[in-house]
Amino acid sequence: MTTLTAAQALSSTSGPAALSGRSEYEAALRRLREASQAYYGDGDSAMDDAAYDRLRLALLAWETENPSEVAPGSPTTLVADGAAPAGDVAHTTRLLSLDNVFDAEGLVAWGASVERRLGRAPAGGFTVEPKIDGAAVAARYRGGRLVRIVTRGDGSQGEDISHVIGQIDGLPEQLAGEVTVEVRGEVAFTQEQFEAANTVRVAHGAPVFANPRNGTAGTLRAKDRPYRLRMTFWAYGAVELEGVPFLPAGATHTDALAAVAAAGVRTTAAAGAGLHIVDDLAGAQQRVDAIAAMRAELPVGIDGVVIKLNDTAEQEAIGSGTRFPYWAIAVKLPAVERQTVLEDGVGGRPHRRPGPDRGARPGRDRRLHRHPGHPAQPRRHPPPRPPHRRHGDGVQGR
Known part of the structure; x- marks a missing residue:
């Protein structure tokens, strides 16, 4: 339903300039695909939510103004922006x-x-x-027993992640009654x-x-x-x-x-x-x-x-x-922004939960954590890098 012009899409917040031609559109497509693949592929993206949304809005605006030039398979036309691993388990109905x-x-x-x-x-x-x-995810119960959990994937098919059955509070392995149903949620x-x-x-x-x-x-x-x-x-x-x-x-x-x-x-x-x-x-x-x-x-x-x-x-x-x-x-x-404290595994020393540096170790730096899913500045060491973004969802998704 988003039909803003490129200028309107970007007028209220800082972000990339409005797309002015085909070359900028193609460059923005590459950036969005890379960010989506990082996010949906391994849950780790260097682009935060706000920047991602601004880039996506700019693409949508350009495509609205230039419908005959929309790239085939544009991520704006696909579930999970076309980047989530599809898997091989068919969904009961589209997710x-x-x-x-x-x-x-x-x-x-x-x-x-x-x-x-x-x-x-x-x-x-x-x-x-x-x-x-x-x-x-979609969780399938047969006769009251949890038998399969499937990721959203591309909306038509998802990955079987039934190996996590028993790890998820609120999703019991056995229901009180012999219920057969597919429950969807986050x-x-x-x-x-x-x-x-x-x-x-x-x-x-x-x-x-x-x-x-x-x-x-x-x-x-x-x-x-x-x-x-x-x-x-x-x-x-x-x-x-x-x-x-x-x-x-x-x-x-x-x-x-x-x-x-x-x-x-x-x-x-x-x-x-x-x-x-x-x-x-x-x-x-x-x-x-x-x-x-x-x-x-x-x-x-x-x-x-x-x-x-x-x-x-x-x-x-x-x-x-x-x-x-x-x-x-x-x-x-x-x-x-929310700041929380974890205990260092060595000597019980408190340390701040790190931001986007995947190899950060406890007790070595102090950072603010942007909640949910968005680490934020300031932080002391090492020098600032772009924060991570969130993502994911079903009929409750990005």
Whole structure:
């Protein structure tokens, strides 16, 4: 839904100059692909969220103004910007990303697009929930037993990461009932788990994780570590698996998450900011502001707030595109700085969690950590380098 001009896309914040021709467009494409590949390939990118978003907006603006010159396979047209490892496990239904807006004006514009597609104002209200800064996965339960976990991948296929079954709080290996369903959500380190993970890594002589988001991405794909790290899951949706009914006809988004929670799986309603139903987008904006205000104190990192139509019939009427559903939107939030202390594995000396230097060792430097997933300056040694960015997601993604 982003149709800003290049100048508008970049006018409110510092960043690359508006793209003025084909050569600049192609150079920007290369930069975005490289950043996406680093982020989705190994969970580690030298480009922070804000810079990535500005670059992507500039590309979108140029492509909007020059539709006949859009490069085939442009990352702006693909789930996960076309860079996530696709894997070989087919998704039950497509696991899409979310479109983004960055302010109240963008939220109003999204609301107008919803009304155009629906032909009227939504009658079922909107839900507002935190956008967990983690990695999107689909978890499949058969007869109440967790049998497979799959990454989002390219939206159609993902990687089998079932080796992490048993490592994820909120995603039990066995449910109370014999439920068959696919639960979708985000896996992330809580702040407490992140610090514990880095303590374990120090004890094993491994470099500390730069930030929770990068640590989660690496941990989900790791198969040969001599230690296991705890993570946490928050569900944001569910789909029927193999035709087995899970929800009654007419169930809303909040009904679905309530059923998932009743089955024993943690949902975004338990993420600290809660899951709220509002009548209109004015109420949604109030919740966005409230969540932004409490964000630094939440137990897990969030990088935005997700707003959805609550009525699933209205969701189906509006539909989805190739990358994201038209009935949901993510309001992105700026990075928040948080400084935490870990214990040095030698002598118990405190040290600051490092920023983007992957080989940084505890006790040798002192840095501020931008939470979630964005290390920030200032820091003493070594000289500053660009911060890492977050990323990842399902219908709750970048």
